[in-house]
Amino acid sequence: MSEVDEIVGEFLVESYENLDQFDDDLLVLERDPGDLEVIGSIFRTIHTVKGTSGFFGFDHLESLAHVAENLLGRVRDGELAVNESITSALLATGDTIRRMLAVIERTGEEGDEDVSELVALLAALVEPAETPSVDDPVSMNEPDLSDGEPDPGAGEPTPVEDGPRIGELLVARGTADVEDVELAAREQEFGDERRLGEILVGQMEDEVEEALGQQQRESQRGLSDTKIRVDVGLLDELMNLVGELVLARNQIVQLVGDEQDSQFAGASQRLNLITTELQEGVMKTRMQPIGNVWNKLPRVVRDLSLNCGKQVDLHMVGQETELDKTIIEAIKDPLTHLVRNAVDHGIEDPETRAAAGKAEAGKLVLRAFHEGGQVNIEIADDGGGIDAAAIRAKAVDKGVITPEQAAKLGEREALHLIFAPGFSTAEQVTNVSGRGVGMDVVRTNIERIGGTVDVVTELGVGTTFKVKIPLTLAIVPALVIATAGNRYAIPQLSLIELVRLEGESAREGIELVHGAPVHRLRGRLLPIVDLAEELGSGSTIDRDVINIVVLHADGQHFGLIVDEIHDTQEIVVKPLGSHLKDASLFAGATIMGDGNVALILDVLGTAQRARVVAEGRERAVVEDESAEALADSERRTLLLVGLGDDRRAAIALSEVERLEEFSQDAVEWAGGREVVQYRDDILSLLRLATVLGIGGGFAEPDEPLNVVVHGSHGRSVGLVVGQILDIVEQEVTLSGEDARPGLLGSAVVQGRVTDVLDVDALVAANDPAGTSGSYAGAF
Amino acid sequence: MTTPTAKQFCTFQLAHLTFGIEVDRVQEVIRTLPMTVVPLANDVVRGLINLRGQIVTALDLRRRLSLEPRADDEQPMNIVVRTSTGELSLLVDAIGDVVDVDEATFEGPPETLDGVARELIVGAYKLEGKLLLVLDTDRAVQLPAMA
Structure with missing residues (x-):
């Protein structure tokens, strides 16, 4: 703003806000043309613009607003029915006014935007109303918002049979006007059996309701008088200061721990509380409902769907979900992008939808909610879904990956290709599916603020993009732990639980599966990462007490062994200097209560470094196995088991419920089958080596049985194996048509071709619950 | 860095050598502070310090x-020196005086220096009884590739 004085500035700010509301209102009106309140609000916006611009001498603006007001006046008075062309013209008016305002903001003058065409269009739309197209004007319930509150006793029915008629009486007393009475009389004619007075009371009630609505609106306006506008820069500064204050508070609180002075302790206690409240307060000032970003989207969806000749119903759930201003700014573009893509590529045109047996209008649902200290935003469409095969082909075509790499990608990884740089173009992948205008930018923007974006899709059913973002960036709750004499902070967002193993369980709780440590947490295998080892200070695993911090990263759980677990506290995140940029294990640093610096652990980075989670696409692509994998293949996490005589097999980890050991004494016989008592139930055992016809696989009598518990259809079966060897992530070549029953496929694991078992099929073929003779004969 | 034009140098000891940094590059000199080690970082990075909240x-x-x-x-x-990427702390053995130098006593790096020291030393002022080695601060704060 150059020379524009304060009043014009206020006019601009107010008009921008009103125009946002104006757009929303128009879209509401399009859906529900009879909503008088909304018409009133639209009318007021344009009226204000007209009045104020006339006052400042912005003639073009005034003339445009004037003709729009005329049109709206007709609509308000019920002389014109809202239709698509009216809405479009009014939306265009809003856009033009915005542009003109922007020029005023920049230059202080009106500029030379040519409005004549739009004015002509609006004027033309006003015309048809000259010939009354709607019924008798009298039949319209006059919504005069400027009307005062009607006298509540006015409609009292007066039972008079002779003398003047009730209608005349009321008109004479001024409590009802001729039109009201005429309307009521007409309703009687149309079969309303109530008496005239009662009908009038009914009308009055409507008016009272309307007046109440007006009263409410006005009291809301009163509320807005208690608000002021604050410069965001000032809020940022306050936030920084509060961050410093939190650090100082932490230090003081720590000092008090060593002091005996009770007065000092009391004062610091107060300081502590006040700081916390102040911090919350300042954070709140920066919080905004996500609706502020979303309110532009109905317009985007409307325009785009009209352009593409599609019908889209936009539903928004959780507009009130709040998040930090800076984050709101940061997600604005990515969200708009995702929504545009959903309309453009996700939702099919009405004919296609009808042919697929769907409703012609596509459904686009935006959902926001808080979960685990994060804000979750979902953009779900019920369109055609994304075809992973098409994405693969496209990626190869674009040279993003080689055909060999493409063949090796799993479904999920293939889908994630849409986020790969270089993949995106405005072109569609196919006519049913296709995403990817700048999806890499979307992901980069979301990840920059510590968020993640994921995509779930089903062909023909729809696609959901799931975005997770932190509430705020500056101050985060964190768990403080210590390893090898240093303290580290772990953001609580990644934290799932803490596990402490002592004595016996500490010595036996960590098992090695082919060198990779795991812990059985409630029967599930939890990969273990020794923080000390990752930090290069040597393993500390064999001790009497083991503290495991269970974390999640990239959808994967893992346990981090640390020396000590301290407390949780609010930490102020400070970035690391340029010399530590490549320290992938750390996300930043913070100052602890004692004034020392502690590093903030980057949970995802740690997991990647420890190879608990794959490093995205790169890792899958780098993996260079044999080139024969042109058949359909997928990466799976496999449990490698030994079957005696050096033979091994693999079971997809997703099929494994638990790993157990049973003493051979525990094995009982029931119905000719081996069973064990397990968790208050009877678990049937299936000796894998026998089932596969390998023979052997029987443990020495005093050795425990290694059992892989597999659950299916609500029933568990224990597969007895020789040894549990390893867990690997591996490409699985799925069996073709020549598949042997019970085999899902094969994989090259540690240089050996290994069968991947189809446990479900195996169990079914050798159903211990059935009366299968082959099974009984095996023993 | 070309030949320094600064007249005043903040001097310090490293092993048996005396070094100098232009005074206007130095923000402050402070005693040992508690240091937080950054595992897996470059060897030269000794750690992080809390400099009044920074x-x-x-x-x-x-x-x-x-x-x-x-x-x-x-x-x-x-x-603590100012660099283009913010403040950095350089750890030295001991701090000496701030000295005024005579431009005439400046000479290129002495032949006795070798290896990395030679790259980082702009030259030397011949002071009485010792040589003041002038450190190329901008180069010194660039980390060498990790071994």
């Missing part, structure tokens, strides 16, 4: 110049 990276000049390590009981001093 987290500052500390670089060990002995390691940077490939000098023999400091004895365990010797506490290094921090010279």
